[in-house]
Amino acid sequence: MAEEKTVWEVAEKIPTPEEVFKTELTLKKKITTLWGSALIALGTSIGSGEFLLGPSMAIKIGLGLFWLIWIGALLQTAYIYSWARISIATGETPITTMFKIGVWAAILGALGVFLSFVWGGWAYSSATALAGGILGRMPGVADRPFVATVGVILLLLTFLILSLGRRVARTLELFNWFDLGVVFTSFIVLAIILVPPDVWAEAAKGLVSVGYIPPGVDPVVFGGWWGYIGFATGINYIIVNYYKDKGFGMGSLTGFISALIGGKKIEVSPFGKIFKVTPENVSTYRRWLKLAAEELLLIFCLGAIVGMAIPMMLSYGLMHGWKFELAWNVPLWLSLALNKLWGAPGYWWGVIVAVFVLFKTQMGVADAIVRAFCDAFWKVEGVRKALRNDIRILYYLTLAIILAWASLAMFTSAPVWLILISSNMANFGAIFGVPFLFYLDRKLPKELRMHWGLKVLNIVFFIMCTTIFLLSVAKYLGLY
Numbered sequence: 001m002a003e004e005k006t007v008w009e010v011a012e013k014i015p016t017p018e019e020v021f022k023t024e025l026t027l028k029k030k031i032t033t034l035w036g037s038a039l040i041a042l043g044t045s046i047g048s049g050e051f052l053l054g055p056s057m058a059i060k061i062g063l064g065l066f067w068l069i070w071i072g073a074l075l076q077t078a079y080i081y082s083w084a085r086i087s088i089a090t091g092e093t094p095i096t097t098m099f100k101i102g103v104w105a106a107i108l109g110a111l112g113v114f115l116s117f118v119w120g121g122w123a124y125s126s127a128t129a130l131a132g133g134i135l136g137r138m139p140g141v142a143d144r145p146f147v148a149t150v151g152v153i154l155l156l157l158t159f160l161i162l163s164l165g166r167r168v169a170r171t172l173e174l175f176n177w178f179d180l181g182v183v184f185t186s187f188i189v190l191a192i193i194l195v196p197p198d199v200w201a202e203a204a205k206g207l208v209s210v211g212y213i214p215p216g217v218d219p220v221v222f223g224g225w226w227g228y229i230g231f232a233t234g235i236n237y238i239i240v241n242y243y244k245d246k247g248f249g250m251g252s253l254t255g256f257i258s259a260l261i262g263g264k265k266i267e268v269s270p271f272g273k274i275f276k277v278t279p280e281n282v283s284t285y286r287r288w289l290k291l292a293a294e295e296l297l298l299i300f301c302l303g304a305i306v307g308m309a310i311p312m313m314l315s316y317g318l319m320h321g322w323k324f325e326l327a328w329n330v331p332l333w334l335s336l337a338l339n340k341l342w343g344a345p346g347y348w349w350g351v352i353v354a355v356f357v358l359f360k361t362q363m364g365v366a367d368a369i370v371r372a373f374c375d376a377f378w379k380v381e382g383v384r385k386a387l388r389n390d391i392r393i394l395y396y397l398t399l400a401i402i403l404a405w406a407s408l409a410m411f412t413s414a415p416v417w418l419i420l421i422s423s424n425m426a427n428f429g430a431i432f433g434v435p436f437l438f439y440l441d442r443k444l445p446k447e448l449r450m451h452w453g454l455k456v457l458n459i460v461f462f463i464m465c466t467t468i469f470l471l472s473v474a475k476y477l478g479l480y
Contacts, residue, residue: 008274036173037242038300043176044364046307049228055315064214066206072229073304078457088249092272094237095375113372123406126358127151129331133351148410163260195317223472224423234429430465
């Protein structure tokens, strides 16, 4: 059985950022040392939703829904920040904290992450992009064995990369700094070169057309698009694991998941710690919150807006400005378009961008699923004893199972109902995620609880995710 304490162990003080990172936090140090958690979230988020679903929607209905991009990014940022407040105060990951509601709540939290990414499409997409580069064309049904073989190689590479370094989270940070540098530079350069002025104007109009819904919107596709504007709407609590592993606040006292190669056994506590409520501690706590907010706003929020907007503008501009007829929901849409413009160099530029976009998502998704299960199972004393209190064994065993499942999934076709569950489960996550958040916030000392303005943003987030999820399911079931 999973153990739980109804209250947190109390520590004398919360460590300061300087004590944790052992340096003065100048802007340069923030970028090189402190920032990283939001970067992982952004890197994982810019994937199938931004690169596949967004462009296919833009081609069909235009850019009239652009106003939802910045609203979605802002609401997701507020939701992540709200969960981060609890983790910084207690040193627990969100799923671990959910045990204070009940074992059922923690299981639901872990299943929410799993069901949001249950199908191996995140692995198949990156494999399709790389296989298309090797073949020089869009792979067809007959190429499935070859694509799957490429996919297995990429999954093995995922395991290898996640095995390197001192902390798994730090390895992901470094990879995403490089990966996003390539992706964003390419997006911005291509947008400047290829997007006509009238498309820029239409995008600007879409950003301020709050409330406008273009005709022809498919609620099911729309639900999936909304869910992946940032990371994964209601499932975004899993991102807070990276703040805990980074050592934000009390997370610096409860351990982190170290890598298999280059790391060492770290005692990861299944229970959190909270600090005594003193003026000095509350002041330090607020410093941590400010640092988390800065990173989330500057990297995750702004990055999510740009990461969704530019691929949609590119696809729309190429279709309507350059009159290209392509399958816009495939991983190689950009490669095929650039091939028509610039030949083989353009094709390979598109392949590189697609692989970089989708492979980092593959790594982030795999890590997120594994962390959800580790959070749940590490609460079980028998599991900790069997694994000699080395969470790395649980992490890499689970990772191997998840990647093996993804390998098998690439040799089959995804049932429609499973795709529906996976794409919209992120929105369903808000239905339980926001109430869980409010309940756990009430367990904190009143000095550490959310401001009413933050509560309002989470309520709006809850209403929008719930409404979109219900409309999507109702449409799929033929109820309207």
